[in-house]
Amino acid sequence: MTPRTRRRIRRLADRTALGLSVAVLLAPCLFVFFWMVSLSVKYDIDNTAWPPVFWPEQMTFENFKKVFEESPMFLYFWNSVQVTGSATLVSLLLGVPAGYGIAKAKANRMAGVLLLSRMTPGLSYLIPLFTLFQIIGLIGTVWPIALTHLVITLPIVVWIMIGFFETQPHELEEAARIDGATLWQAFRYVALPLARPGIVVGAILSFITSWNNFIFGAVFAGRTTRTMPVAVYNMLTFESFAWGPLAAAAIVVMLPVILLTIVIQKEIVQGLSTGGVK
Structure with missing residues (x-):
């Protein structure tokens, strides 16, 4: 050989x-x-059959129809869009400059604090935040949910952007400063365009994390301000489990994230391979 x-x-x-x-x-x-x-896509008789029916001989979309008929799913979808969109946008507006400042100042302790806050369970924030929002009078609206989602989305963006800004060549920004650019101008016109893949990755991870979050929406939302994961949970009853509508509702919740990931998968791969995500 x-x-x-x-x-x-x-x-x-x-x-x-x-x-x-x-x-x-x-x-x-x-x-x-x-x-x-x-x-x-199965009838209830097939969902509870034994041995299990892995794929039905006759498909049905009645479960999806029942989901939209028995609950205002479009309203819950719009609530999720408001919460996730605002949390992601604010996280980018605050997290990208914060990541740049921490990376340039080499403030490793600050980065460790951010990582610690990300590792802290969300349940530990519920009591003080609920008391605060109750005093302000925001309980039952979408704003407390969006604000509390910053607890999980902002550290993600900052931590990712620290890794991207640390890997950028410092000579480009130094050349811009020598040519008369301020620190803000060097960040805006030099560092920010180079960090575009990292911004995309941070936005996607923040969007997915915020969209799928359940606990904050379950505590702070009212009947008309529920998000999609909370709406799926409310379909459970003590008498019986309607597995068909429950699975259909779960697919409806997952569909936006799946479609978004498919559309911009090239950006995600480029971002993950470019900047050394921490």
Whole structure:
């Protein structure tokens, strides 16, 4: 056997091992997603049958119809858009400059504090925030939900942007300062365009985290200000589980995130491979 043939066999073995590893890791997630789709297009008799019916002989979309007929899902969707959009936008407006300042000042302790705040469970913020919003009179509106989402989205953006700004060449900004640019102008015209992939990644991760958050919406929202995850939870009853409508509602919640990820997947890959996300 020639060395060239050995290299080909080794490459083929490495690719096969990598493919099997990816398949093993993805199989549980894909099965759960497939089972959820299967539940959403089956009748109740098939959803409770034994042995399980993995795919129905006759599909139905009555579960999706029931979701929109029995609950104001469009209103909850709009509430989620307001909450997630405002939380993501404010996180970018505050987090990108903060990440730049921490990276340039090499304030590693500040970065550690941000990481600690990200690791702190959201439940620990509920009592003081609920008391504060109750005094102000914001309980039952979408604003407390959006503000509390900053607790989880802002550290994500800052932490990501620190990694991107630390990897940028300092010579470009120094050249701009020598030419007479202020610190703000160097940030705006030099550092910010180079950090575009990081901004995209931070925005996407903030959007996904805020969109899927449940606990803050369950505590602070009213009947007309519920977000999508809270609306899905409210479909559960003590008498029985309507698995079909519940799975259909879960797919409706997941669909915007899935579509967004598919549309801008190139930006996500470019951002993750460019700036060394921490």
